[in-house]
Amino acid sequence: QYQDLQNMWVNQREQLKNNAFSLCPLQNAEHEEAIKDAEQRGSSAVRDGQRKLQELENALQQARDNLAQILHDYQELLNVKLALDIEIAMYRSLLEEEETRKGSMSEKGGVGASSEPGGVSYGSGGSICGEGGSSGGGGSKYGSSGSAGQGGSSYGSGG
Known part of the structure; x- marks a missing residue:
């Protein structure tokens, strides 16, 4: 009876190994696919x-x-x-x-002040030396309403 149990145990162990070996390729294939x-x-x-x-x-x-x-x-x-x-x-x-x-x-x-064509006049009213000797109204160097003759330039400060 002991011998039968031992044989049965060996047979089951062999079956288990065979099953494990047969499962390994399947698991390997799954792992390889996942990889x-x-x-x-x-x-x-x-x-x-x-x-x-x-x-x-x-x-x-x-x-x-x-x-x-x-x-x-x-x-x-x-x-x-x-x-x-x-x-x-x-x-x-x-x-x-x-x-x-x-x-x-x-x-x-x-x-x-110049009134010739192309001449330039400064300040208000066109005079260079306005009241008090300044150069026009507004306290600006070029006046606030500088007007120019024909072809001249006008530099007004706007204030």
Whole structure:
């Protein structure tokens, strides 16, 4: 009886091993399938991540290019502004010289404000030396209502 139990136990152990060996390939196949699926999902996620990274890098490069263009345009505008500031300073200097020249002619008994075509007059009413020796109303160097003859310039301050 002990021998029968021992034989039965050996037989069951052999069956268990056989069953285990027969289950292993099935489990291995399932595990391999799960591994393949996970690898596919992982590679898909990597591709998506790389695509998004490329899109972001492209957007960043486009933003850098736009910034470079804006800076270039800004520099051009600054150059134009500088040229205009220089031109304004030159005309201002010419106007001050003309004002000084006409003022000295007026003191010597010469002609006062210019009424010739192309002439420039300052201040209100067109006189260079208005009340109290100032150059027109409003306390501005070029007056507040500067008028110009034909082809002349007008520099009013508006206040």
